[in-house]
Structure formats: structure tokens, C-alpha cells
Amino acid sequence: MRKALPRWLEDAENGLTDAFRYLLNGLAEDLRHLDDRISSLDEQISQSVQQDPVASKLITLRGVGPLTASALAGALGNGKAFHRGRDFAASLGLTPRQHSTGGRDRRKRPVIPS
Template structure:
């Protein structure tokens, strides 16, 4: 009876006007299965860090939208600027400093957009400093930052999302949860691997891929087992495929670091774990 009540409470979070007793019974039955896996509850600190990351992600998105719109306004008026946020920033500063460039309402609009851009930069930088402080004071995050390609953002996001990694039985489970493993399509008994599944935490997956792309050149040159593995992959696979494979590797290494509570050792990192 108690399990049935729990099932009804779990189901109630969906659509109260469409509660189905059989669905509730199925949930309660599943909860009694010995192999059922449950999501670990996050601590207040993990929830706080996740909230900070979500706010930063929103601000970065707003800044990207703003700079794209700013570039489009200038392009419509015949001013083409090279790609890159820094180049756009320098060009806008130079244009606004030129008294002969544009006049009237559009010039004021560009100045207002530039001020909004600067405000977003300040807010993002303030959050970045906060993440640095969080990583400095958290032992798990400090250990994660010893991994090449895992910076302060990646480390704090990992700690907030997976804690000590105890929710995953193996390192490969974390990579699969992040959607960094190939999708498998099997027909006629013949398995075929497709692109990555892109399931799980999109924000964390994106951070890991960016970190892997930044770390790939130096890691591929290193005289380690990991470096040899990357060099062999680069010969056989497209560079973007190697970046994703390295991101999966970084996630698996991160799981080992979290579970064993030990810093990263390059000489011990291999292609399998």
C-alpha cells in the first residue's frame, strides 16, 4: 500500500487531471526491482553551483545574440568586420570614436548596445571569479583541474552534476550519460555505430568538448600512452571525431579522479580508463 502511494505521488507531478492508477502501480512496482537505479539527490551546494552555471550560460547566450545583432547592423550599412569577438570589440570602439562615422539615432543605438555588451562582460567575469574561488575551496574540483582540458568551469560543473560519481558504476557509464558515445543501430543482426547520442547534460557535454578541443594539440604531442592513442586516432579519424573521443576520455578520467580522490597522472592515463 505504501509503495502504491509513493507511485501515485511520483505520477502526480505530471498531469493531475490524467492520473492513471495503472501507471502509478507500474512506478511502484519498478521501485521494488533490485536492479532499479535511482537518481542521487543533490546537496544544496551542488544546486547552488548549477544555478550559477545556468545564469552564466544565459548571460553568454545573451552576449552572443547581442554581438551578432551588432555585427548585422553594421553589415547592413556597408561595414564588414572580421570574425571574432575581440576583433568586433576593437572595430566598434574605433567606429564610435570616429565623429564622422554615422550620426543620429543609429549611432546612439550602437553606443547603447556597446554599453550593454560591457555590462554583460562584467557580469560574466564576476561569475568566472566566483567559479575560481569555488574550485579553489573544493577538494574534488581542485583534483579535476589537474586533468588537461578540465578548467574551472568544467570542474565545478562536473562536481555540481555528478558529485563524487557514485551514481555511476563504471567510468564508461558517465560518458554514456553525457551522450559522448556512439548511437547503435542494429538490423538483421548487424550492429552499426552512428554519431554520438547527445543525451544527458548538454551544457556539461559542450564544456567537455570545448576543453578537449583546446587540450588536443598539447596532449597529442606528449610522450604518454594518452598521446600515442590520440596520434593513432588522428591518422585514422577526422579531427572532430578525435575531439569527441577525447572529451569522452576526459569524462572517464574525471570519474576515476572523483572516485579514487587522487590527482591526475598523465603516465597512468590510457585509452581504456
């Protein structure tokens, strides 16, 4: 959509009405504004992660970027609320569900939230 909008607006022979062209132009401006806002917020998060000792340690892990490090640092805090890593994982919903009957422990695979 981001690539197609400018082409649609530039092509005077594509049969779009002036009213629809005006609407598309407004939507393109909204997208540009949102892209600028996202870039600004990403920069703020990156600066915040550099100043937070927990987040700066998390960002050194492979696959963890500034946004994930910031979110995990917020959820983790100083880590003293959790006795084990499993407790933290359970707080995020990343541990298998437990279905036990008659002393027999059965765990299902974890359900990863989307």
C-alpha cells in the same frame, strides 16, 4: 565588434546619424556591463572550484578549466551513482550509439553534442 564600436563612435566623419551613434553607444555600454558580469562570474566559479574536492581534482586534468570542472563535478556528484566510467560518459551522451540486430553488436561513433 568590440574593437570596431569605439572607432565608429570616435570617428565624427563616418556619416553615422546622431540617433544611430546613440544606439551604438548604448550597445557598447551593454557589452562592457556583460564583460564585467562574465568576469565576476568566472571569478566566483574559480573560487567555488577551489573549495570543491571533486572539481579541484578535475581541474588538474589537461584541457579542463574551472567552468568544465565545475560542470562535470555537478554532473558527477560523488560518483557513486556510476558503476564504471562508461556509465558516466553515457550519462553525458559521449558513448557510441548501439545498433544491434540478431545478436550482432554494432556500435556507431559517438555523437559529440555541440
